[in-house]
Amino acid sequence: MAGLVRVNGRVVRELGTSVVPEDVVEFGGRIVAPALESAYIVMNKPLGVVTTMRDPEGRRTIADVLKARDYQRRIVPVGRLDYDTAGVLLLTDDGALAHVLTHPRFGVEKTYRAMLRGRLTSAQVAEMQRGMKLDDGPAEPAQLRVVAARRDASSVDVTIHEGRNRQVRRMFEELGHPVIGLTRLRFGPIGLGTLGPGEIRDATSREVSALRVLADAAKAGDDEDGE
Ligand code: URA
Numbered sequence: 001m002a003g004l005v006r007v008n009g010r011v012v013r014e015l016g017t018s019v020v021p022e023d024v025v026e027f028g029g030r031i032v033a034p035a036l037e038s039a040y041i042v043m044n045k046p047l048g049v050v051t052t053m054r055d056p057e058g059r060r061t062i063a064d065v066l067k068a069r070d071y072q073r074r075i076v077p078v079g080r081l082d083y084d085t086a087g088v089l090l091l092t093d094d095g096a097l098a099h100v101l102t103h104p105r106f107g108v109e110k111t112y113r114a115m116l117r118g119r120l121t122s123a124q125v126a127e128m129q130r131g132m133k134l135d136d137g138p139a140e141p142a143q144l145r146v147v148a149a150r151r152d153a154s155s156v157d158v159t160i161h162e163g164r165n166r167q168v169r170r171m172f173e174e175l176g177h178p179v180i181g182l183t184r185l186r187f188g189p190i191g192l193g194t195l196g197p198g199e200i201r202d203a204t205s206r207e208v209s210a211l212r213v214l215a216d217a218a219k220a221g222d223d224e225d226g227e
Helices: 062-066 095-102 122-130 167-174 205-226
Strands: 005-007 025-027 040-045 085-092 110-117 143-149 153-160 179-187 200-202
Touching: 040 062, 040 205, 062 085, 085 095, 095 205, 110 167, 122 143, 153 167, 153 179, 167 179
Parallel strands: 085 179
Antiparallel strands: 005 025, 040 085, 040 200, 110 153, 110 179, 143 153
16 A cells, blocks of 8 residues: 555554544545434424425424524435424435435325314225325325214324325315314334424434335335336
8 A cells, every 4th residue: 555544644554444533534645534424303393384494485494493403414304294284204414315205206105193174984984095086186095094083073094105295185175074283193114202393303223224225125116117
């Protein structure tokens, strides 16, 4: 080796020399910065917040919610929730992962708890499970779990893969049961747990691994389709 590599000022010639984050590593006289690990943040997006970092209309944004923490890198939301929807929102600076997970083709499974006006009939439940018609094309079959049903209001958990604009609201609206409250309980492997509105936490390493498995599976499927 030509003596180009220095650790803490001393030339290192042994291959496989390990360093710790505090060590200063130079290559050809330039300091080599260690690659930063990506950030994966889980937010319980509160109601009344737009899923953008800036809002020309001056509404509260997810950047305002994140302000509690000092993020130096460019964090982007993975998909979006409506202004009037609360719940799990993943944010990351891992652009490649965000791209795959938001691409409509790779529909990540998402579960929402919807509070509806009225009570669904079994025929309406079956219609959603079969895949109902919407004005921008048929929706894929949804999974449904009725949590509570009264004559005037119901609580229903609905799981979908797609992420069309206001999809959950439009599905129930179409059946004559307007949504009066919507919370995302799960985004792929990430659940809401005990995170309160406006609270944020780092995704666990298990969650990040599960997200990467999802993204790799999506990419592998894409490569096969492309052959
Ligand atoms: N479906 C909706 O209607 N709104 C959301 O925010 C997410 C899914």
